[in-house]
Amino acid sequence: MCVKVHDMEDRVKVEIINGVAEVRLNRPDKMNALDPAMFKAIADAGESLKSEPTVRAVVVSAEGRGFCAGLDFSGFQAMAGNSDESTDDGGEGTSSIGRIEANQITHRGQQVSWVWQELDVPVIAAVHGVAFGGGLQVALGADIRIVSPDARLSVLEIRWGLSPDMTATQLLPRLVGVDVAKELTWTGREVSGTEAVSLGLATRVADDPRAAALEMAAEIAAKSPQAIRGGKYLINLASEQDWATGFAEERRVIGELIGSPNQVEAVTAFFEKRPAKYVD
Numbered sequence: 001m002c003v004k005v006h007d008m009e010d011r012v013k014v015e016i017i018n019g020v021a022e023v024r025l026n027r028p029d030k031m032n033a034l035d036p037a038m039f040k041a042i043a044d045a046g047e048s049l050k051s052e053p054t055v056r057a058v059v060v061s062a063e064g065r066g067f068c069a070g071l072d073f074s075g076f077q078a079m080a081g082n083s084d085e086s087t088d089d090g091g092e093g094t095s096s097i098g099r100i101e102a103n104q105i106t107h108r109g110q111q112v113s114w115v116w117q118e119l120d121v122p123v124i125a126a127v128h129g130v131a132f133g134g135g136l137q138v139a140l141g142a143d144i145r146i147v148s149p150d151a152r153l154s155v156l157e158i159r160w161g162l163s164p165d166m167t168a169t170q171l172l173p174r175l176v177g178v179d180v181a182k183e184l185t186w187t188g189r190e191v192s193g194t195e196a197v198s199l200g201l202a203t204r205v206a207d208d209p210r211a212a213a214l215e216m217a218a219e220i221a222a223k224s225p226q227a228i229r230g231g232k233y234l235i236n237l238a239s240e241q242d243w244a245t246g247f248a249e250e251r252r253v254i255g256e257l258i259g260s261p262n263q264v265e266a267v268t269a270f271f272e273k274r275p276a277k278y279v280d
Contacts, residue, residue, distance in 0.1 A: 006048055011041035014048065019056040019221035020214065021049055028064025034134045035072040039108050042138065046115030056225050057217035058119060060142055061126040061210045068135025070156060105244040106167070107251065109134075113141030113167045114247075117236065120229045122220055126213035127193070127202070132156045137166035140175070143232065144216070145202040146209045147193035153201060158188040161266030161276075165254035170246040174239055176200045 006014035013024040023045045025032040032038070049055055062068060106114045112134075116123040125142035133156040139145050147153070155172070157164050164172070164185060173181040176199050184191075184201075196202035206212035220228060257263050262278045269276035 006045070009037065009041055011038050012045045014045050016052060016055060018218070019054055020059065020217040021052065021055045021057070022059045022061060022214065023049075025060075025062035025068060030072065031066045031069035031130065032062050032064060032135065033069045033072040034112075035074075038072075039112055042112040043108050043115055046112070046119065049119055056121055056221035056228065058116070058121060058123040059126055059210070059213045059217050060116065060123060060138070061213065062128070064129075066129025066135075067125075067127045067131040067151070068138055069130050070133030070135045105247050109165060110167045110247055110250070113137045113171070116141040116143070120232060121225075122217070122228060122232060124213040124217055126209035127151050127153070128209050133164075134166050137164060137168045140168055140171045145196075146204055146206050146213045146216070147196055147202040148207065148209050149193045149205045151193035151196070151209075152190050153193070153196050154188055154190045155184045156188050158186060159266065159270060161260070161263035162257050163250075163253055165250050167247065167250070169250050170241075170243060
């Protein structure tokens with residue numbers, strides 16, 4: 001048994017055992033909500049695995065009661081003039097997080113999802129509890145999603161008057177179809193793990209998603225690594241598109257939304273528990 005452990009400044013733990021790397025989100029007191037340090041830790045964890053030639057499969061999981069509640073709520077509380085820093089829910093708005101590095105087509109907010117596609121080995125997300133907003137988008141970047149039946153998933157950005165901006169606008173239609181992608185994006189409704197599978201948002205359910213994901217990863221790691229890598233490359237090639245243009249447009253649209261009058265009204269109305277009054 002070969003064991004190698006990385007600690008991404010305590011926010012994310014990476015452990016490699018027998019060819020399987022487990023990337024474990026480790027901010028349970030905040031439901032693994034995404035603040036700048038969390039964005040950096042997740043992206044760094046994915047990048048670190050690119051230079052690990054013995055890794056044959058990756059599992060992305062999380063400590064605590066949920067996978068990821070989305071963007072750290074404190075940013076929206078500040079926008080609405082509310083100092084409470086609860087993170088029971090999540091949202092988005094990542095256009096100012098990080099920059100586009102050389103040879104990348106994403107900024108850091110997008111990279112926490114897209115980095116799993118850049119790895120040439122299979123990535124399995126194990127989702128329990130909530131996966132809201134950016135938390136769901138982290139999971140969408142994986143090749144396979146195993147979810148608990150009672151997991152709660154939502155493309156939550158519409159609550160804050162925003163559109164998804166962490167690659168979901170490009171990845172989601174490929175998984176669930178254009179019409180369902182639009183419905184989930186425009187309504188922000190929650191779906192259970194069971195419904196997520198029926199929609200194509202998740203691959204299958206398991207009472208213990210992490211255990212099931214690790215079992216699948218071990219099975220994959222026991223097979224020919226060249227064949228596994230080749231399979232991921234060819235299957236992804238079959239659905240290839242101009243990702244760079246899509247991601248750039250995602251950044252443009254979210255940049256125009258953040259801080260606009262209707263977007264601020266969406267946030268303010270939510271915290272004031274009243275219907276929003278939008279201006280056409």
